Amino acid sequence: MGMSQQVIDEVMEIVKKRNPNEPEFHQAVMEVFESLKPAIEKHPEFVEAGILHRIIEPDRQVIFRVPWVDDQGRVQVNRGYRVQFNNAIGPYKGGLRFHPSVNLGIMKFLAFEQTFKNSLTGLPIGGGKGGSDFDPKGKSDGEVMRFCQSFMTELYRHVGADVDVPAGDIGVGSREIGYMYGQYKRITTLYNGVFTGKGLTYGGSLGRKEATGYGLLYFLEEMLKEKGQTIAGKTVIVSGSGNVAIYAVEKAQQLGARVVAMSDSNGYVYDPEGIKLNTVKQIKEIERKRIKAYVEHHPSAQYHEGSKGIWSIKCDIALPCATQNEIDGESAGKLVANGVLAVAEGANMPSTPEAIKTFQDNKVLFGPAKAANAGGVATSALEMSQNSMRCSWTFEEVDARLKNIMVTIYRQVSRAAREYGCEDDLVTGANIAGFLKVAEAMMAQGIV
Numbered sequence: 348m349g350m351s352q353q354v355i356d357e358v359m360e361i362v363k364k365r366n367p368n369e370p371e372f373h374q375a376v377m378e379v380f381e382s383l384k385p386a387i388e389k390h391p392e393f394v395e396a397g398i399l400h401r402i403i404e405p406d407r408q409v410i411f412r413v414p415w416v417d418d419q420g421r422v423q424v425n426r427g428y429r430v431q432f433n434n435a436i437g438p439y440k441g442g443l444r445f446h447p448s449v450n451l452g453i454m455k456f457l458a459f460e461q462t463f464k465n466s467l468t469g470l471p472i473g474g475g476k477g478g479s480d481f482d483p484k485g486k487s488d489g490e491v492m493r494f495c496q497s498f499m500t501e502l503y504r505h506v507g508a509d510v511d512v513p514a515g516d517i518g519v520g521s522r523e524i525g526y527m528y529g530q531y532k533r534i535t536t537l538y539n540g541v542f543t544g545k546g547l548t549y550g551g552s553l554g555r556k557e558a559t560g561y562g563l564l565y566f567l568e569e570m571l572k573e574k575g576q577t578i579a580g581k582t583v584i585v586s587g588s589g590n591v592a593i594y595a596v597e598k599a600q601q602l603g604a605r606v607v608a609m610s611d612s613n614g615y616v617y618d619p620e621g622i623k624l625n626t627v628k629q630i631k632e633i634e635r636k637r638i639k640a641y642v643e644h645h646p647s648a649q650y651h652e653g654s655k656g657i658w659s660i661k662c663d664i665a666l667p668c669a670t671q672n673e674i675d676g677e678s679a680g681k682l683v684a685n686g687v688l689a690v691a692e693g694a695n696m697p698s699t700p701e702a703i704k705t706f707q708d709n710k711v712l713f714g715p716a717k718a719a720n721a722g723g724v725a726t727s728a729l730e731m732s733q734n735s736m737r738c739s740w741t742f743e744e745v746d747a748r749l750k751n752i753m754v755t756i757y758r759q760v761s762r763a764a765r766e767y768g769c770e771d772d773l774v775t776g777a778n779i780a781g782f783l784k785v786a787e788a789m790m791a792q793g794i795v
């Protein structure tokens with residue numbers, strides 16, 4: 348057994364022993380470490396300096412009680428988290444997720460992934476993630492506000508514009524960020540860039556709302572270009588109907604694709620004539636209803652219960668933009684059997700290891716999340732820059748920078764894949780390129 352495999356096995360054993368019952372965290376670490384073999388062989392100094400043992404242990408994990416009072420006057424208690432994983436290359440940066448499925452393992456997998464994603468952006472941001480098992484669905488604005496204020500009353504002491512800068516993720520959009528920012532300001536008296544994804548009237552950046560979805564399409568465009576293909580004329584399916592999904596559909600349509608399906612956690616809509624995005628925006632961004640309501644506006648479309656069925660629809664391009672492990676081996680097999688050409692991940696870790704293997708074995712072009720969805724956090728870093736400079740760029744300026752960042756990430760990842768002997772394997776390329784920068788920064792800063 349090679350030296351690199353031995354270290355990987357040792358580190359994975361530690362990860363499993365020290366973090367029991369956290370399968371998503373194990374999965375995320377395993378995927379990165381499996382890719383790192385050639386990089387470790389080339390850099391034995393990283394092993395000697397304990398980089399691999401240090402990089403799997405978060406700098407800090409904060410867990411706290413979040414009490415709040417609902418509209419009936421009853422006391423509710425949720426659990427809040429912030430995992431500050433690694434700040435070798437900049438202040439911790441990453442979203443907050445409010446969803447009933449949130450637990451420490453999910454926070455850790457997301458914060459671990461974020462560390463390497465943020466490294467790929469080329470911008471000075473470290474990795475963190477947080478959230479709560481609070482479910483904003485069905486709650487009144489008043490309840491969401493009281494929850495956010497309580498959450499921030501603890502979180503404020505752990506974050507800061509140069510320390511840790513949260514943003515949105517599942518269940519956290521502009522409404523939640525507004526309430527949290529307001530409470531942070533009230534407690535600290537500071538008016539600074541402690542959050543990104545802020546509203547445009549109080550320091551937000553034009554283009555941040557669109558950035559993850561648009562960035563995904565810019566990355567996909569580069570992936571296809573390399574193979575002499577374009578997005579125009581392709582049939583696309585997009586899972587989810589939240590922030591990432593909506594703006595992925597918008598850019599796909601602008602680039603001439605026909606998007607025929609979207610979903611939420613209850614089911615999916617299939618509209619063979621092409622999804623009417625204004626209807627989806629109205630249902631999801633304004634009315635906060637289920638995707639099922641789409642067929643009330645467009646009777647030619649069909650609604651099907653169960654979100655997984657979306658992967659049975661024939662398409663050229665699949666963009667998972669909902670949540671982790673939403674494409675399993677079986678769903679990947681269906682996409683392949685239907686002739687899918689490319690898959691690019693808008694969500695974090697949406698494909699299981701079996702699904703990734705199925706895509707790779709069948710030569711499907713595959714854009715891994717760390718690289719393909721990095722446009723959101725990259726634009727958050729642009730928001731931080733604008734806040735520091737006390738200025739605001741135009742939408743066109745931000746969008747042009749985003750596009751440039753996504754093209755650069757694609758080139759960096761595909762070059763790393765080539766250099767380390769895995770041509771076209773963007774999973775390996777992204778993991779190695781993301782890791783090397785963090786590892787080098789850790790080496791330079793000593794044993795900390």
Ligand SMILES: NC(=O)C1=CN([C@@H]2O[C@H](COP(=O)(O)OP(=O)(O)OC[C@H]3O[C@@H](n4cnc5c(N)ncnc54)[C@H](OP(=O)(O)O)[C@@H]3O)[C@@H](O)[C@H]2O)C=CC1
Pocket residue numbers: 515516517518519559586587588589590591592610611612613654668669670671693694695720721723724
């Ligand atoms: N926002 C951002 O900038 C970035 C987000 N991401 C990732 O993209 C994904 C989507 O995030 P975002 O669009 O911001 O979140 P939103 O809350 O705006 O939307 C999430 C969408 O995914 C669906 N969904 C959530 N959980 C599940 C589940 N367990 N099963 C099926 N569907 C589910 C939701 O359906 P329902 O309404 O029924 O819950 C909703 O349609 C996440 O993986 C996130 O980590 C990655 C990079 C940046």
Ligand SMILES: O=C(O)CCC(=O)C(=O)O
Pocket residue numbers: 440441442443461464512513514515516543695720721723724725727
């Ligand atoms: O914009 C950010 O800081 C975080 C975005 C995010 O949550 C992600 O990249 O997964």
